Amino acid sequence: xxxxNETRTALVVGAGSGIGRATALELAGSGVCVVAADLNADAVxxxxxxxxxxxxxxxxxxxxxxxxxxxxxxxxxxxxxxLDTVISTVGWTAITKxxxxxxxYWQRIIDVNLMSAIYLSAAAARAMRERGGSIVLTSSEAGxxxxxxxxxxxxxxxxxxxxxxSLAREWARYGIRVNAVAPGITSTPLLVEQGIAGGDxxxxxxxxxxxxxxxxxxxxxxxEPSEIADAIAYLAGDxxxxxxxxxxxxxxxxxxxx
Numbered sequence: 001x002x003x004x005n006e007t008r009t010a011l012v013v014g015a016g017s018g019i020g021r022a023t024a025l026e027l028a029g030s031g032v033c034v035v036a037a038d039l040n041a042d043a044v045x046x047x048x049x050x051x052x053x054x055x056x057x058x059x060x061x062x063x064x065x066x067x068x069x070x071x072x073x074x075x076x077x078x079x080x081x082x083l084d085t086v087i088s089t090v091g092w093t094a095i096t097k098x099x100x101x102x103x104x105y106w107q108r109i110i111d112v113n114l115m116s117a118i119y120l121s122a123a124a125a126r127a128m129r130e131r132g133g134s135i136v137l138t139s140s141e142a143g144x145x146x147x148x149x150x151x152x153x154x155x156x157x158x159x160x161x162x163x164x165x166s167l168a169r170e171w172a173r174y175g176i177r178v179n180a181v182a183p184g185i186t187s188t189p190l191l192v193e194q195g196i197a198g199g200d201x202x203x204x205x206x207x208x209x210x211x212x213x214x215x216x217x218x219x220x221x222x223x224e225p226s227e228i229a230d231a232i233a234y235l236a237g238d239x240x241x242x243x244x245x246x247x248x249x250x251x252x253x254x255x256x257x258x
């Protein structure tokens with residue numbers, strides 16, 4: 001954790017777009033020195049140009065490779081001196097029928113949504129165990145209730161919740177807190193990629209699908225990346241200093257009581 005007047009630092013992985021981008025900007029705006037990383041190096045370069053507190057390491061980082069995660073954390077520490085927080089917003093899915101999917105697809109879903117969280121958590125804890133810190137991972141409300149068309153994704157995100165609880169117990173002795181956010185349906189580029197928003201209604205996509213989904217959300221709207229970023233920033237900061245092992249659902253009430 002930051003000591004005295006020492007500048008707080010954070011590593012945000014998945015910062016190239018969506019929730020990760022919003023998180024990097026939120027933290028940088030509050031005075032945190034943010035090391036941003038993503039598979040899309042150009043997106044991070046553009047992001048770093050938007051705020052002086054965002055550091056671009058100038059490389060593409062693949063969080064599904066443990067070697068990249070180890071190198072990334074080491075490079076971030078070398079650049080900013082220490083890490084108070086490591087945040088992963090890495091995630092990907094598609095809407096498909098389970099019996100139409102292949103083992104290769106299942107493995108990709110597990111690698112992106114679960115293994116990246118495992119690799120980054122391990123690398124982060126090794127860097128933090130001498131001085132403490134906080135880790136915030138990204139689950140999903142799909143991981144709390146399951147989602148038709150996203151069976152393996154839901155399973156992977158449920159596993160992140162279990163991972164958070166287990167690591168929080170194991171690493172509390174080092175002063176490392178581990179928590180997660182579970183976003184509901186959020187306005188990100190992935191939503192368009194999935195055909196949930198921005199598609200052709202006549203083809204079963206676009207607003208017709210979106211409106212159908214939103215009928216199940218008590219607040220009747222999409223979440224904004226900045227709203228998820230606010231929750232992440234809270235869990236990462238000193239205001240949550242006695243919170244660990246928790247997953248905070250941020251989904252407009254979609255899974256309340258689940």
